[in-house]
Amino acid sequence: MPSLSDHFEFESIHEVPESHAWPSLDDHPSGDATGHDTIPLISLSNPDNNTTKLLLRHACQHWGVFHVTGHNIPPSLLSNLELQTRRLFSLPTNQKLKAARPPDGVSGYGLARISSFFSKLMWYEGFTISGPVLPHALQLWPSDHYLFCEVIEEYKKEMRKLAEKIMQLILSCIGIKEEEVKWRRELTGVLQLNSYPACPDPGKAMGLAAHTDSSLLTILHQSSTSGLQVLRREDRHGPARWVTVPPLAGALVVHVGDLSHIISNARFHSVVHRAVVNRFRHRYSMAYICGPPADVKVKPFVGSPVFRPVTWGEYLCLKGKLFNQALNSIRVVQDDEQLCLEL
Numbered sequence: 214m215p216s217l218s219d220h221f222e223f224e225s226i227h228e229v230p231e232s233h234a235w236p237s238l239d240d241h242p243s244g245d246a247t248g249h250d251t252i253p254l255i256s257l258s259n260p261d262n263n264t265t266k267l268l269l270r271h272a273c274q275h276w277g278v279f280h281v282t283g284h285n286i287p288p289s290l291l292s293n294l295e296l297q298t299r300r301l302f303s304l305p306t307n308q309k310l311k312a313a314r315p316p317d318g319v320s321g322y323g324l325a326r327i328s329s330f331f332s333k334l335m336w337y338e339g340f341t342i343s344g345p346v347l348p349h350a351l352q353l354w355p356s357d358h359y360l361f362c363e364v365i366e367e368y369k370k371e372m373r374k375l376a377e378k379i380m381q382l383i384l385s386c387i388g389i390k391e392e393e394v395k396w397r398r399e400l401t402g403v404l405q406l407n408s409y410p411a412c413p414d415p416g417k418a419m420g421l422a423a424h425t426d427s428s429l430l431t432i433l434h435q436s437s438t439s440g441l442q443v444l445r446r447e448d449r450h451g452p453a454r455w456v457t458v459p460p461l462a463g464a465l466v467v468h469v470g471d472l473s474h475i476i477s478n479a480r481f482h483s484v485v486h487r488a489v490v491n492r493f494r495h496r497y498s499m500a501y502i503c504g505p506p507a508d509v510k511v512k513p514f515v516g517s518p519v520f521r522p523v524t525w526g527e528y529l530c531l532k533g534k535l536f537n538q539a540l541n542s543i544r545v546v547q548d549d550e551q552l553c554l555e556l
């Protein structure tokens with residue numbers, strides 16, 4: 214189980230230590246992000262257009278990830294967010310540790326939450342902001358926190374609006390009527406800032422290990438260094454493979470999360486993804502992890518339910534205990550039975 218003493222100044226290390234050396238990153242081959250493996254790109258400038266919905270449905274069914282453009286997030290807000298993220302992670306470790314995430318808490322600075330499921334540590338530092346940002350900012354910069362707070366609060370506000378818009382579209386693609394989802398305008402979100410320092414031996418180290426997000430959807434902005442990879446399941450174009458999601462200027466990345474997998478009754482798939490590291494460049498990403506209000510039990514809205522209802526909090530607890538078996542643990546109908554139901 215990793216502890217706070219597992220934090221170190223990555224910049225001062227010239228060789229990947231045993232604690233961070235992963236046996237293999239090649240559990241699946243790497244595919245080219247071209248041709249059939251080009252990440253879907255969806256423009257939101259015309260959300261009511263039928264083509265937009267068809268493209269979105271295809272992306273959610275076959276990929277679980279897509280790029281969005283026409284999102285109306287000002288480029289200056291994205292660059293300010295990136296600037297503040299860099300500023301945070303470039304603080305000395307002992308200062309960042311003043312805002313460390315408590316062992317049973319959600320918010321603060323720390324290792325990846327999924328670290329406890331792996332024997333090796335990741336080439337990674339994270340900062341989770343759930344709820345107001347001010348208490349964190351005061352711990353980090355007792356007298357110079359204003360700009361950080363302003364940028365984070367503005368970004369969260371914009372992300373919530375965008376998440377609502379994308380979620381409406383996703384619901385309509387599943388065939389769910391707006392009024393069936395009473396909580397659709399009350400989405401909540403957690404902002405996750407991720408930092409992946411340059412690494413002397415990127416083939417040995419893992420940025421963020423393969424996982425799915427526990428969200429309805431996650432909206433991600435990545436700095437200009439690539440590193441995000443999604444796992445494409447085996448299909449007629451080849452075996453399962455890691456496909457890099459390239460940073461596209463002006464575009465944001467959207468991941469379908471486990472809760473959308475549940476509400477779509479497994480018609481849409483939460484995407485398995487990971488982050489790899491770069492020899493020369495420090496990479497950052499900023500993820501808005503969006504879910505329903507705390508008291509809502511999320512359940513399948515279409516077909517004969519294959520999952521039992523669950524709140525986001527309950528699901529996060531299961532994820533914390535069972536990791537990639539969490540979705541299976543709330544299945545009430547197994548895969549082969551589901552196939553019979555659909556035939």
Ligand SMILES: C=C1C[C@]23C[C@@]1(O)CC[C@H]2[C@@]12CCC[C@@](C)(C(=O)O1)[C@H]2[C@@H]3C(=O)O
Pocket residue numbers: 319325326327328341403405424425426427428502529532
């Ligand atoms: C709401 C949450 C989702 C998350 C766990 C958390 O409580 C806050 C951090 C989130 C994050 C971000 C990095 C990847 C991830 C798997 C992790 O370890 O922490 C996700 C969690 C998740 O989506 O399950």
Ligand SMILES: O=C(O)CCC(=O)C(=O)O
Pocket residue numbers: 405407421426431433435440441486487488497498500
């Ligand atoms: O850094 C990335 O691109 C991935 C981050 C991520 O998967 C997450 O925050 O859940």
Ligand SMILES: [Fe+2]
Pocket residue numbers: 424425426486
């Ligand atoms: Fe993720």
